[in-house]
Amino acid sequence: MRAFTYERATSPADAAEAVVRKPGAKFIAGGTNLLDLMKLQIETPTHLVDVNRLGLDAIEPTPEGGLRIGALVRNTDLASDARVRKDYAVLSRALLSGASGQLRNKATTAGNLLQRTRCPYFYETALPCNKRAPGSGCAAIGGLTRNHAVLGASDACIATHPSDMAVAMRVLDATIETVSPDGTRRAIPIADLHRLPGNEPQNDTTLSMGELIVSVTLPRPIGGVHVYRKVRDRASYAFATVSIAAVLVFDRDRVVRGRLAFGGVAHKPWRVEAAEAEVGRGAEAVAEVVLSGATTTEHNAFKLPLVRRTLAATMTDAAKG
């Protein structure tokens, strides 16, 4: 860990301004990911702006009938909120499938969206990584790639996004509200928050320097059966091999509408709206569209049949209620 200075921000706009004032500054909220990365010198901020006391920790109804979730609402609190459990169950289930109780108590909504990849080559500072050291190369390509992306990867990076929560947010069409250092606010559809790696894998998101997430808004509840199916190598405390967030609307046992997002397969939560038009034709038809353009390695090729099978099971099980 490099030595750093620290300040506690007093308002969101101040926080955003403080981060641009000092080159190399970063926000810190729960710190469950950032501090680990700092200890390994994967993240080397010169200055930390603590946003924990900005009061962004409420979950409130919106005039449109949705929910606004403060950026600092802890994962545990979000997962256990009665409104979330009732109307956005996929989100609650995704949250509870992630990390451990201790981490969820500390981790925040915004921080969860911004957590960095678990690619082991990103973590091994002795080896090249374009995400960690832009231009150094990608040690993962040609290496051990069981957990790596099968969709949307580039020649520069094949990492995946590790969040469960973000996959559920994606299927719920959440909107990310931010404030910039100049005080301007904007709303970013979650589809546009996370990037594909392209030639700039060091940029996980489209946020600009100093832009602070203040809340995440969920639109009006859309009903349906909510499922979060996470496939993992042990029963708890493991990142997804693949995961599916699904909201499905049935006419008796026939699915008539649905939304589907996939985790563990790409640099961002993966959702193909065009595939959702196929839900009436069954899981195989949906998977065909979702997985079109997939590229695999010897180690991660199993993710394609795994997605197909898990999707089919998810749709069948949801029909049973």
Next chain:
Amino acid sequence: MIGQALDRRDGTFKVTGRAAYSYERQDAGQAAHGYMVGAAVAKGRIVAIDVAMARRAPGVALVMTHQDVAPQGARDGTVAEQFARPWPVLIGDEVAFFGQPVALVVADTFEQARAAAALVVVTYATDAGAFDLAAHRGEAYTPKMAAAGFPADTCFGDLDRAMADTPVNVDVTYTTPHHFAQPMEPAACLASWNGDDLAVCVSVQGIAACRNALARTLLIAPERVHVDAAFVGGGFGSKLRLHEETVLAALASRRLQRPVKVAHTRRQVFNIAGHGPEMIHRVRLAARRDGTLLGIGHDVNMQGARREEYVEQAATVLRSLYAAPHRLTRHRVTNLDLNLGEAVRGPGEAPGLLAVESAMDELAIALDLDPIELRIRNEPDLDPERRVSFSGRRLVECMREGASRFGWAARPRRPASRREGDVLVGFGMSASIRACFQGATAAIVRMEPDGRVIVKSDMTDIGTGTLTILAQVAAGALNVPIAGVSVQLARSDLPVSAGSGGSWGASNTCNAVYRACDDLRRKVMGPASLWGREADLASEVARRFPDGVEGEGILPGMQDDPNYKEYSVNTYGANFAEVGVDVTTGEVRLRRMLGVFCAGRIVNPKTARSQVIGGMIWGVGAALHEAAHVDPRYGNFVNGDLAEYLVPVHADIPAIDAIMLDDFDDKANPLGIKGVGELGICGSGAAVANAVFNATGIRVRDFPITIEKLLPGLPVR
């Protein structure tokens, strides 16, 4: 007192944070913090090492490299006791494995040392290395011996002929990956010098071995080394040997003339703490149609390292397990440019039985025979290779008792035949055997005039319950209240034991303590007094021994104990597992597990149960989760943290139980007790693996059994 399920004496200290581990000790005063810099390549040479920036960093007191390290004793594989061999550090410009410490940075605080360590600039000339066991398996050599004194090879009859002549046989290859012990407390040492005397608070399993190894490394007399390991947060084999952190702390402390402490970070554990090496197992079983084995064979090819030989005794597990006239067991070693392998809980048995007991299940399937019945039909009368009697072998009873308690009769008879919704359900079992060892051990028991008793031994309690069981033995032998018995352990000024490891700590030290109590009683009551008039002992001491009185007890090593020549002394067990496999995803989850064990007399059923259940859980991990993967291009352990190196967590272990048979092995030692520290892991993984086969009909021979290995064989839903 022996046999009572007492709570651990140190339990409250540990759960309330009052147990000070080596790195937390304050008794040497304010210590400087050392941080190790690991090599960024796996094979090559240090061309240049620039420490100027690190030296100038805040708080830095010392940067030590191969260019300025003090002379040390050379590596010496001829020192008979492996754990007492010298372990020199920073000894040259050669890099032999990824992460090998190439510098130590010492600073006032840990954070300063760690930050400065990142400023050490090392330039390497990198050589192409060999990292892939399968690719290099053809280069294997035949070692002279396997570890723990076992012959490398044994051969009886003609296995090839038996394979050719029998109607049913199995010839299969299993692979077991690199494993790490991963104790909760990574290895650590706090070193301080007082003149020519070195004091180390260190996280080790054996005090005397540490003292001797350190003395040989630092080129000083063993008497000058004072070792203290009051609390150790788990060892599992990884703290049997001296490691870099201890030597570096001692060297830096001597240079700086101030206390220095060094610990492994969790990521460094993956590079520096020895791993159980990857192995390729060929198992051959040749049987008659009735299941009688005519031939058994186990060939193991494992990763080695050039700088020292370590031959994990994995191919020994069949030697005493099943009868068969034609037998062949062999160890081969393929040297790679990886760190040296070391013992990881159940060395030999853990990987060996995983392969062998899975292959036995394959034979049972081929024969269409109950796997328990197959094992019973091959139960030997005598140790089949040593041709001596077994002591306390109740393996069949373990299997029958387990079968009855587990409900084995209700198992799915055909593979892939039971389904509950989307879950394929399977049962599996395995047999366990673990060789018992006995190491020379001394103990002193002292009684004060006020009746208080003090037990003294350099034996460690690495989380197993030693403190508690030694108090039980002394309280029972002297017939005094256990509250009046204190136990002093884990210091080099105490009588020398064989330490914790190899499942021998309890049997060695309990017997030495028992004999010391006997000696004490004779001194007080005279030679005629054996075991009566207990009430008089304390009053006799009070009356006649104003300075108190000490008894000394010694247990000889197994080489000096005829019983270990005349008998095959082992512990035994049977494991039963039920798993559910998600038919869609191939996710395997344990549903319940039972182990039944025969391990001599159980001193404390509570601590013993913790040991065997812990071992069984390691078996679950070996079957389903654990593997350290090497990148064959770079030679690093890729999944080098506990988020990526998976071990079972609570949610993976639902209903688990262990039964200890009421037992006493009079050939093992006077108290009839045998060790349990590793018995739980022996074979338990195979029970889980066999349950996966029973659930799915898919035999995965490349451990661990993960999703992608099952997926292709699972039915379309």
